[in-house]
Amino acid sequence: MRIGGGRARVRFWAASRKQTCRRGRGAADSRAVTFKPEFIARVIERRAELQRALTALLPTPRAIVWEVGCGHGHFLVRYASEHPEKFCVGVDIIMDRLERGEKKRDRAQLQNCHFMRAEAREFFNALPPHVTFEEVWVLFPDPWPKARHNKNRLLKADFFNAIASRAVPGAKFFFRTDHEEYFREVEQTMAGLETWQRDPAAAWPLEQETVFQARAPKYFSLVALRTASPAPTVELVGPGQPPLTIPTSPA
């Protein structure tokens, strides 16, 4: 199954702004951001479409393996074929990468491997409440190397706490990158979290080269386990996106 039809390569997730919304927490973050009504309408429709697709894909309680930014699907297809008992879902924002993943999946005749065009945080928010994570994989995420773009990195404390809120006891998080500075940042973030604990002794369960791994002269890997600590409630909304509850009139 795939959602978000059309082959447009435009940044389907990008913002245009007009309507005013309060974003973020705390004084430093409480800038008013405005979004154009047509952008808000697109976001509402996209979120609803994702919810419909996910409800159809996952109608009953289930723990899934989620790969964020699955690219061309090399990893997920192989992982799903080696673990027929696991239900694997890969998301990416680039359609033709997903289509390549789907071709691999179809050639392997896998029933337990699905791809969706979705932004990671929107996918997370659209999941039916009965869906949990047994594993979350993030392989070679976009590193956003410039300091002013650091806020665009996905792997921040809010992301880890959010996924913890849906992770089954003993759930695992797998991260690999060739960007050492991003890796150190994630290590540091993780060390300050109560919801996840790095497991330096954990084995990497499957070595399968991805497109970006093949280009990397070296890379760094991290495995973390969900702890027993309760997860704080987090509103996971990406940069440049309106809050989950969108006001109907300008503030």
Ligand SMILES: C[S@@+](CC[C@H](N)C(=O)[O-])C[C@H]1O[C@@H](n2cnc3c(N)ncnc32)[C@H](O)[C@@H]1O
């Ligand atoms: C550097 S590539 C790595 C792809 C693949 N994991 C690999 O190792 O070859 C990062 C991937 O993440 C996707 N991506 C970036 N930001 C994303 C987001 N917020 N949500 C979902 N996918 C995202 C990109 O489209 C891209 O395919």
